[in-house]
Amino acid sequence: MMMAGLRERKKEQTRRRIAEVALRLFGERGYDAVTVNEVAEAAGVAKVTLFAYFPSKDSLVLDGVKEDTAAIVAGRGDRPPLQALREHYRLMGRQDQGEMDVEGLLTRIRVISSSPALLAGVQQTHMSQREELACALAEALQERGLAPRLMAAQITAAVTTLQEAFFHRLATGVPLEEAGRLLGDEVELAFDLLEYGFSMLKGEIS
Amino acid sequence: MMMAGLRERKKEQTRRRIAEVALRLFGERGYDAVTVNEVAEAAGVAKVTLFAYFPSKDSLVLDGVKEDTAAIVAGRGDRPPLQALREHYRLMGRQDQGEMDVEGLLTRIRVISSSPALLAGVQQTHMSQREELACALAEALQERGLAPRLMAAQITAAVTTLQEAFFHRLATGVPLEEAGRLLGDEVELAFDLLEYGFSMLKGEIS
C-alpha cells in the first residue's frame, strides 16, 4: 500500500525525460520549429502520453517556473506583506548557486527569451498570480476596494520587470553572479518605490 | 488616381460586416462555441478572406480596443508624461456618450469578459504597450536604466486595473453613466498614487 512504488518512480522518470528532451530540442532548433510530435517521438512516447503529463506545449518549458507570491503573503507570519515579499526576492539572486542545474536553467531562459509565445506564457502566469495576490492583500489589509488590486498590480508589475531584466541579462551572456548582484540592487530599489507609494495609500484609506 | 476609390470603401464595408457578424454570433453562442468557419460563412466570405482582414480569431473582437499610451506620451506637448496620461484617462469615462454604439460596446465587453482567451488577449496588448511606453518614457525623461521600465510597468498595471474594474462593472449590469463616474474617481486616485511614487524616483535618479 502506497510504498512509493516503482510505478510512481517510472512516471516521474518519464516526465523528466520528456521535459529534458523537449528542452534540448527547443534549445537546438528553436521552440516554434520543433513540433510536439517530434518531442514525443524523441522521448519514446506517444503524443497522447505527452499531453497526459503536460497540459500544453509551453508547459514543457514553463512548468516549474511558477512563482507563488500569494503564498508568500499568506505565510508572511507577523511581517507586513511588502516586507515578506522583499525578503523573498532579496534571496532569489543568491540562492541558486547550490546544486541547481545552472546549465539547464540557462538554456531554459534562452529558449523562453527567444520565443514570443513563451514570453506571453510567463506573463500570463504573472497575471494569474496577480489575482491571487490581490485576494491575499485584501485579506491581509482588511480592504475591499480598489486599493488591494492596485497594490497587487503594482507589485506584480515590479516583479515582472525585475525578472525580465534578470532573464535578459542571463540570455545575453552576463555571468550569473553579476546578474544576481544587479538583481539584488534592483530589488531594493523597486521595493523602496513600492513601499513609498503605498505609504500614501495607507494614509488615504484607513 | 487614389480618388478614395470605391474599392477601398467596399473593403472597409466587408471588414465591418465580418466584425459585426462575428460579434453577434459570439454574443449569441459564446466565443469558443463559434468557429471562424461559421463566422466566415455567415458573413458570406471564405475563411481565407476572413484571415486576410483579421490576423486571428481574437482580433475579430479585440481590434479597435487598442490603447496607445505610448502615442499619448509622445504627443504630450510640453506637459509631463504622467499629466498627459491622467488627462487622457480622465476623459475616457465621459466621452463615449456621444454617437458611439453603446449596445455594441456592451456586448463586446460581455463577450470579452466571459472568455479567458480574449481576456488574455487584452492583457497581451497591454503588455506590448508597456514596452513602447517604456521607450517613450526613457526618451522623455532621458533615463536609460531600470527606472523608465519600472514606471511604464506601474502605469500599465494601474491602467489595466482601472479598465478591468470598469469592464467588470459594465459586464455585470452597472449603468454606463455610473460606471463612468466611478472610473473617473478611480483614475484620480490611481494617478495620485503613481505621481507620488515617481516623485521619489525623480529624487533618486537625477
Place this chain on the structure above:
DNA sequence: TTCAAAAATGTACCCGGTATGGTTTATGCT
C-alpha cells in the same frame, strides 16, 4: 474595350490538442 493589379476563392495542408477504444503492465490480494 482591354489589361494588369487587387481581391476573393477552393483546396490541401500543418500543428496543437482531444476523444475513443483497445492493449500492456504494475500492483495488491489471495
Place this chain on the structure above:
DNA sequence: AGCATAAACCATACCGGGTACATTTTTGAA
C-alpha cells in the same frame, strides 16, 4: 505464485485555428 484490477500507454481519427498555393473573379484605369 497467480490473478483481477486499475493505471498507464498507445494508434487512430478527429477538431479548430491558421497558412500556402494556384486559380479565378472583380475592379480601376488607359
